Amino acid sequence: MRDFFLNDEDRAFRTEIRDFLARELAPRVDRIERDQDFAAQLEVARALGKAGYLKLMFPDLYTGSLSRPGLTHAVIVSEEAAYLNYAFETTIATALSCAYPIHRHARPAMRERYLMPILEGRAVGSICMTEPNVGSDSAGMETAIRFDEASREWVIDGFKRYISNASRADVYIVWGITDPGAAPQKGMSAVLVPADTPGLSFPRIYDFMGRRGSVVGEVALDGVRVPEENLLGQADAGFRIMLEAFNFERVILGGSGLGVARAAFDLARDHAQSRVSFGERLGQKQLIWDMIAQMSWRIDAAELLTQRAARMYDDGIGGKDLMREASQAKLVATETAVFCSDRAVQILGGDGVTRQYGRVEQLYRDARALPIVGGSSEMCKYLIAAREMPAIRPNL
Incomplete structure (x- = not known):
């Protein structure tokens, strides 16, 4: 029997989300794959958000019928979406990967400003870790983040690549080194960067062999400045x-x-x-x-x-x-x-x-x-x- 770890409520949820995606995603998969239509993905994301399915990871915000929503159900959504179109699943999974640390570590005002639009399907998020010389070895990160005491702002200089939703996201979580004298694991921080921030640019969008319709590219940060409260958690705890x-x-x-x-x-x-x-x-x-x-x-x-x-x-x-x-x-x-x-x-x-x-x-x-x-x-x-x-x- 498949779904061994799931109970009857979980299995009923799988049927529910499968039916939902059959209505909302299945009719659009040709546009996503053949035409690389990102707008088609946004239409489905908005429908998912309106139905409350993007809040499954956040029990304090979830208002649906599940008695104990969580990652178990987010995985079911991921599986059923990827079954129909992996490019679309990449887009929403990246948005949730952005929402997750915002929910856990952002200041209340930042949570209100950036989290709810993502979870309601009105905005898209992105996470920026990978660099030209940094893949799995995240400790070798070269992006620099310094704090300007005079303006009370974080200043970011760096270059990220292979970033999902690059140029299409409304907010980016950027990791960089705030204490170059410390070991990277103890001197790294994460900050929120809105898409309209001066100095943020997207030099190139990649053309991948698969996941046609998803947007993956480069993110350049040249003297990008964000307010002090855009820091996630504490400095050097990224x-x-x-x-x-x-x-x-x-x-x-x-x-x-x-x-x-x-x-x-x-x-x-x-x-x-x-x-x-x-x-x-x-x-x-x-x-x-x-x-x-x-x-x-x-x-x-x-x-x-x-x-x-x-x-x-x-x-x-x-x-x-x-x-x-x-x-x-x-x-x-x-x-x-x-x-x-x-x-x-x-x-x-x-x-x-x-x-x-x-x-x-x-x-x-x-x-x-x-x-x-x-x-x-x-x-x-x-x-x-x-x-x-x-x-x-x-x-x-």
């Missing part, structure tokens, strides 16, 4: 905020991987049961049912790990105590998405690499980014190993 965000993002990416994997599996399974080859159905061939079986158990394993991590978070487990489980969920679910999309292409043959014959080639392109974004598979393995061997530090 690394802890980043770790919290990574746990959240990795569990959400578990849902993303599941959605893509399930979509590929369903297409492959249907084809294997209907296509006749050499006088019998394709699924009767040993090599084909071996692929179907492998796809099935991998999806179940990914689902169990992802739902476990989400449930742990909802039970109050976080920080380093969730790092291993969040990394396992992200690793297995995203690698499963790649495996299932690859096998689906193989099972469909020529139809699997031709746009005129369905979504499989799109899923193949979309899936390949998943083991890279939000912490690569290699980084997830390092985090898992580091927790399993606390007496030593594995060598990156």
Whole structure:
């Protein structure tokens, strides 16, 4: 039985959000993929916000029917959205990854100004971590943030890349070094930067092989100034905020991987049961049912790990105590998405690499980014190993 960790209320919610996305997202997926229509994504985001689905992570703001809303349900939304269109799921997952630290660490006035528009689907958020010389090694960050005592402002100089929602977001969370004399983990801060801030620019938008319709690009900060109250949490405490965000993002990416994997599996399974080859159905061939079986158990394993991590978070487990489980969920679910999309292409043959014959080639392109974004598979393995061997530090 799938949905092993879910109760009847959770399963009813899955049916509810699946029906909602069938009405709001499914009719727009061609515009998103074929035309790279970001406005179509915003239409769905507004509908999600109006219905209250973007507040699932924030029980103090949620007003829906769930008795205990949380990451478990946000993962379900992620999975069902990615099943239909991973580009759209990327957009809302990034917005929620921005909303999450704002809710936890922003001053009350900043929360009121920036959080509610995102959760109501009226605005889009973005998070800025990656730099030209900094990927998984966030401690090597070069963006500088200094405090101007005279004007009581934070001044930011730096360059970020591979930033989802770049140029389209209404607010950006920017991480940078505030104390260059300290270890990066003790000298990093995070600040809120509104989109209309002077000195903020977007030099380039990338053209990706997959996730067509999502917007990913570069963010340049040249003497950007924001008020003192735009700091998240305390000065030099940004690394802890980043770790919290990574746990959240990795569990959400578990849902993303599941959605893509399930979509590929369903297409492959249907084809294997209907296509006749050499006088019998394709699924009767040993090599084909071996692929179907492998796809099935991998999806179940990914689902169990992802739902476990989400449930742990909802039970109050976080920080380093969730790092291993969040990394396992992200690793297995995203690698499963790649495996299932690859096998689906193989099972469909020529139809699997031709746009005129369905979504499989799109899923193949979309899936390949998943083991890279939000912490690569290699980084997830390092985090898992580091927790399993606390007496030593594995060598990156």
